[in-house]
Amino acid sequence: MATTPAVSVKGASRAAVRFAWGVVGYNVLVILWGALVRATGSGAGCGNHWPLCNGQVIPLAPRVDTVIEFTHRCMTGGATFAVIGLLVWTFRATVKGQAARVMAVASMVLLLNEALLGALLVKLGYVTGNQSMGRVVVLSIHLSNTLLLLAALTLTARLLGTGQMRSELRLRGKNALWAVIGLAATLVVGVSGSLAALGDTLFPASSLRMAMEQDFASGSPWLLRLRGVHPVSAVIAAGFVLWLVAQARRAGAGRLAMIVVGLLGFQFALGLADVLLLAPVWMQIIHLLGADMYWVALVTLAAAVVWPRPTDGVTVRG
Structure with missing residues (x-):
């Protein structure tokens, strides 16, 4: 049939x-x-x-x-x-x-x-x-x-x-699975990043060395020791996202894929600057702005891969 x-x-x-x-x-x-x-x-x-x-x-x-x-x-x-x-x-x-x-x-x-x-x-x-x-x-x-x-x-x-x-x-096939995993991993990065920023706000460090010691000291508040989750989850999520980018380029969404890659690289740069500058308020806001732009672009890219634009079909005016 x-x-x-x-x-x-x-x-x-x-x-x-x-x-x-x-x-x-x-x-x-x-x-x-x-x-x-x-x-x-x-x-x-x-x-x-x-x-x-x-x-x-x-x-x-x-x-x-x-x-x-x-x-x-x-x-x-x-x-x-x-x-x-x-x-x-x-x-x-x-x-x-x-x-x-x-x-x-x-x-x-x-x-x-x-x-x-x-x-x-x-x-x-x-x-x-x-x-x-x-x-x-x-x-x-x-x-x-x-x-x-x-x-x-x-x-x-x-x-x-x-x-x-x-x-x-519909969410079917390998592309859909990887897209969902990539988005879920990126969501974890976003949440862990905000918790890390909360730790920076509640327990500000006077130097980069002091900040590093806070992360690993056994007597540090547990919120500070959780800060390491953010960079680790960011690297893991980036692997899924780069795979999704490769699929998008094959599907003809190369321009959007390059925007996502550019924003991903920009986010890593902002994250490094945030650490080196000891997370001042203005830097946290810029970092979050980059994260939101990246999230919007990534969601759009995932939709383009999993649910590509229809190239044919009946056109109906709503």
């Missing part, structure tokens, strides 16, 4: 696709500001109140840490409206069965979960100088959710452009 070919529909309007990528960019800014909150110890700037700030809708005579934390909450609120707008626009610009709808819904769910986890950190007091295991656990879940949210938004933007159907998005 002959197999019915997958039917692809026309991608959404350029305006919808641009808006979707704009939402991705805005969420990157929210992530960067969240890192600033952590790096400056401003997580308790609004006290133990959420969603209010120190019991007020708009804080009066705020301290610097209050301004930083309140700004982050305002940016998060803006992200909520942006993702809601993306969800509505995606459903209006597509037809039933298109994959972009699935990713838009996933983005909305992950954003709500993001807000819940952020509120949990505040209400449980897992901010500023808190060094508990509970903070590390909740923060790790929070960071994982952040990267998954960014991935869902990225896939929404891409699938709006390609117009692919949900039935086409």
Whole structure:
């Protein structure tokens, strides 16, 4: 029996696709500001109140840490409206069965979960100088959710452009397996990197030698001894990613593959600079910006390899 070919529909309007990528960019800014909150110890700037700030809708005579934390909450609120707008626009610009709808819904769910986890950190007091295991656990879940949210938004933007159907998005074969492993390994790198940055913030070192001694000293806080996980996981993840890049070049996505390689190399350079400079706040933010750009490019590359753009099929205007 002959197999019915997958039917692809026309991608959404350029305006919808641009808006979707704009939402991705805005969420990157929210992530960067969240890192600033952590790096400056401003997580308790609004006290133990959420969603209010120190019991007020708009804080009066705020301290610097209050301004930083309140700004982050305002940016998060803006992200909520942006993702809601993306969800509505995606459903209006597509037809039933298109994959972009699935990713838009996933983005909305992950954003709500993001807000819940952020509120949990505040209400449980897992901010500023808190060094508990509970903070590390909740923060790790929070960071994982952040990267998954960014991935869902990225896939929404891409699938709006390609117009692919949900039935086409299947994870089969070696390429799909390696792509998933590569993304999962990179997610571990992102989470371990943020935990390493937390260690740098809570236990700053006055010299590179002191920082190295902290990592291996038996009496060091366990958070510092975990810092070694980040570079090791980065090297392991890079191996999977380079394999994925090779597959992408064979599949005709050479330009995107080279962007990923360039960003990967840039990340290693930023990581080395971060260590040599003893992780100042501005360097942590730049390093995180590079990581977010790399993650977005990698997710896009993985989609291009596993779910290539349809080259034929029926074109339907949504």
